[in-house]
Amino acid sequence: MAISQNLLLTVALAPLAGAMIAGLAGKWVGQRGAHFFTILGVLIAFIGSCVVLSQVAGGARFNETLYQWSVVGKTVMEVGFMVDGLTAMMMVVVTFVSLMVHVYTIGYMEGDPGYQRFFAYISLFTFSMLMLVMANNFLQLFFGWEAVGLVSYLLIGFWFKKPTAVFANMKAFLVNRVGDFGFILGIGLVLAYTGSLNYTEVFAKAPELAKITFPYPTVGGDWMLITVICICLFIGAMGKSAQFPLHVWLPDSMEGPTPISALIHAATMVTAGIFMVARMSPLFELSDTALNFVLVIGAITALFMGFLGIIQNDIKRVVAYSTLSQLGYMTVALGLSVYSVAVFHLMTHAFFKALLFLAAGSVIIGMHHDQDIRNMGGLRKHMPVTWLTALLGSLALIGTPLFSGFYSKDSILIASHHSSLPGATFAMVAIYIGVFVTAFYSFRMYFLVFHGEERFHHKPFPPEDDHSHGHDDHHDHTPHESPWVVTAPLILLAIPSVLIGFMAIQPMLFGEFLKDAILVDATKHPAMAALAKDFHGASAMALHGVQTLPFWLALGGVATAWWFYLKQPAIPAAIGKALSPIVRVLENKYYLDWFNENVLAKGSRLIGTGLWKGGDQAVIDGTLVNGSAGLVGRIAGLVRQLQTGHLYQYALVMLLGIFGLLTWQLWPYFGSLIR
Secondary structure: OOOOHHHHHHHHHHHHHHHHHHHHOHHHHHHHHHHHHHHHHHHHHHHHHHHHHHHHHOOOOEEEEEEEEEEEOOEEEEEEEEEOHHHHHHHHHHHHHHHHHHHHHHHHOOOOOOHHHHHHHHHHHHHHHHHHHHEOEHHHHHHHHHHHHHHHHHHHOOOOOOHHHHHHHHHHHHHHHHHHHHHHHHHHHHHHHHOOOEHHHHHHOHHHHOOOEEEEHHHOEEEEHHHHHHHHHHHHHHHHOOOOOOOOHHHHHHHOOHHHHHHHHHHOHHHHHHHHHHHOHHHHOOOHHHHHHHHHHHHHHHHHHHHHHHOOOEHHHHHHHHHHHHHHHHHHHHHOOOHHHHHHHHHHHHHHHHHHHHHHHHHHHHOOOOOEHHHOOOOOOOOHHHHHHHHHHHHHHOOOOOOHHHHHHHHHHHHOOOOOOOOHHHHHHHHHHHHHHHHHHHHHHHHHHHOOOOOOOOOOOOOOOOOOOOOOOOOOOOOOOOOHHHHHHHHHHHHHHHHHHHHHHHHHHHOOOOOOOOOOOOOOOOHHHHHHHHOOOHHHHHHHHOOOHHHHHHHHHHHHHHHHHHHOOHHHHHHHHHOHHHHHHHHOHHHHHHHHHHHHHHHHHHHHHHHHHHHHHHHHHHHHHHHHHHHHHHHHHHHHOOOOOOHHHHHHHHHHHHHHHHHHHHHHHHHHHHO
16 A cells, blocks of 8 residues: 555654744734644654554555655756655654644643744744654754754744843753754765765665775775764764754753653754664675774763763753763764664653653642752642652653563663674663663653652742743742643653554564664674564563663662652761762753853853954955055055146157167077177
């Protein structure tokens, strides 16, 4: 059964139509019309994506050009769709999470003066992400890649009167441009050496690319072209998927409204880099150097970003650093060549992390927009739905057996034992330590927010800022459960957070669902084959999981958090005081922001000022432009002295000129007579 082209166009364009109505006609349709049309568009896209997923599960595929945009020489630039298991899974995840966020936004953004604009942005973001994941060529991939970056800039700085939000969106934009520079270099190399931007054609020529080398005498050898291409492409993924050291934008992006944290920074935009590397598996499989680079970067991100989550007190920033750490796990899976496991963790993570972000937003609403977990406590009895869904999301995040995160996370941990890459040992140690760290900071937040003494009585209101957008900020400091438009998405996200791993592990990792979307060289990279050999069903994996080291590490993290923050709160304070230098490093985020702002940014400004004043003003304007004009003026001033206006002087000059010309012409003749 073939997939209908019209169905795919409907899925992609329905959110765009909703965005245009809310954005261009928001004044006339009002707030009710804005959320109605955008939710309708995303709902249509979700239903269509589910139909596509069912058809793909039945063996249907689609890979066609829809529109030829331009032909430059032999290069054809097209718009087209490639729909296989990987694409269909991403379509459903993107549209489902987006739909939940749209519904949630009705309650969260109620009364905000930018209500229609916000709905237009998140619907436009959904369209951009769909174009990215459905692309069958690098040009459309790059369009979607840049479009999600642009819309994320608009969303992070949504409250544009707030200086920290403006700084955060500019930071996200600039850091992503660094990654995108490497990304477009990789695409350029692909085009230069294959003559095509189409995935199928490029992948067919991948073995030829693997034979081309660049001379690089300073390191005593040659670089493989395929290695350079893959590393350049992955640098793009480092920016978009917030990998060390290009991760610095994501925590600050929490300045945007909470719904975009769930949409962009949990389920969609930050996973674009993971999706892209998985899609490019036919290229990455040909370079162990690139895979090792991916592996090490992912391990650093998974471990060291987890450490930062321990000392955060802003509820959204705890979840943000958790996102960074889990993206590191996905990147480690890519480096281990278990791409299917990476996208499997991408899917499970999308549900439980979107759930945790939206639960955090519900807590923020209940706490009258106070985000400091030190001012909370005991919210379990005041916000029972939020409490239960947050607990389920936290259990999924730490990899509790039978929960969705367990199946994907444990698969990565097991795969780390079956790699011969130089960085595999470091990666394995890092992600195992990360299991304890993740459980500790996740349940530190959970216990401080939902259990223990109530610390919100008689606390001052948070400062008046753009966060206060119409919610009833009265003088009753007692938290309250959020309205149904907030809690319903929490419940609907909690269901896949619990069940989707159990249901999907067999077809996604060991079935035929992703077979034609991902290529793995089982001889060189046996981790996937080892996973298949050891897998005996989802139930058996969960039963075995309680006997393994990761389970006890996670349990130890939960128990430690319970003891530290509910039973003996003096212990973490004492440890923090004893390890104050380390805490200071963590509070300053390894001084990477300081380095970026005081070394890179100021250095760039100094270089820019030097080029401006020395190059532009002194050399170009001063010497070339103004200097040449001044030289002409000085010559003209000298020549002007000869223009006296006296005819006898002009006649004398003419006679002297004629005499000179005659002398020059007749001189050879007179010279011969003299000789």
